[in-house]
Amino acid sequence: MQPIVCLIQREVDIYVAVGRGRELATALGFNTIDHTRIEIAILELTRNLLVHAGGGEMIIERVTDSKGLAGLAIETRDQGPGIPDIALALQDGYSTARTLGAGLPGTKRMMDEFEITSEVGVGTQVRAVKWVSKRREVPR
Numbered sequence: 001m002q003p004i005v006c007l008i009q010r011e012v013d014i015y016v017a018v019g020r021g022r023e024l025a026t027a028l029g030f031n032t033i034d035h036t037r038i039e040i041a042i043l044e045l046t047r048n049l050l051v052h053a054g055g056g057e058m059i060i061e062r063v064t065d066s067k068g069l070a071g072l073a074i075e076t077r078d079q080g081p082g083i084p085d086i087a088l089a090l091q092d093g094y095s096t097a098r099t100l101g102a103g104l105p106g107t108k109r110m111m112d113e114f115e116i117t118s119e120v121g122v123g124t125q126v127r128a129v130k131w132v133s134k135r136r137e138v139p140r
């Protein structure tokens with residue numbers, strides 16, 4: 001499968017990306033809760049592209065681990081100002097935009113793998129993966 005590339009330049013692009021992620025999550029057989037986690041992660045990371053980087057792109061793709069387990073990877077790339085202190089940006093409540101500061105730490109918690117690389121003046125990449133879980137989570 002080819003990676004899905006979504007240009008994020010306007011608010012509506014966020015919802016298109018969420019929709020594309022939802023389609024792939026359905027095709028991969030994620031449970032309802034993981035489905036929601038993936039959608040929120042796409043929403044938060046793409047919103048960060050608009051708010052903090054002046055736009056960018058999101059890549060959504062199916063991945064497989066060494067044992068053949070399927071997963072969904074999301075990655076944002078931008079050429080915004082970069083993040084000078086990544087550890088600080090990952091703290092709950094830290095925001096340079098006076099918003100909730102929950103997007104990055106929340107995405108890190110909701111996904112199974114999470115990494116940020118950023119260079120000031122060059123841009124930022126965020127990559128997160130969710131593996132299809134065989135474990136059943138019972139909603140409370």
Ligand SMILES: Nc1ncnc2c1ncn2[C@@H]1O[C@H](COP(=O)(O)OP(=O)(O)O)[C@@H](O)[C@H]1O
Nearest residue numbers: 048052053089095096097099100101102103104
């Ligand atoms: N793509 C990005 N480019 C530059 N800075 C970013 C980017 N994404 C996040 N940041 C920085 O990390 C901080 C925390 O992000 P986040 O947890 O999503 O909270 P919020 O978006 O509410 O500020 C942001 O306030 C911003 O300073």
Ligand SMILES: [Mg+2]
Nearest residue numbers: 044048103104
């Ligand atoms: Mg945010």
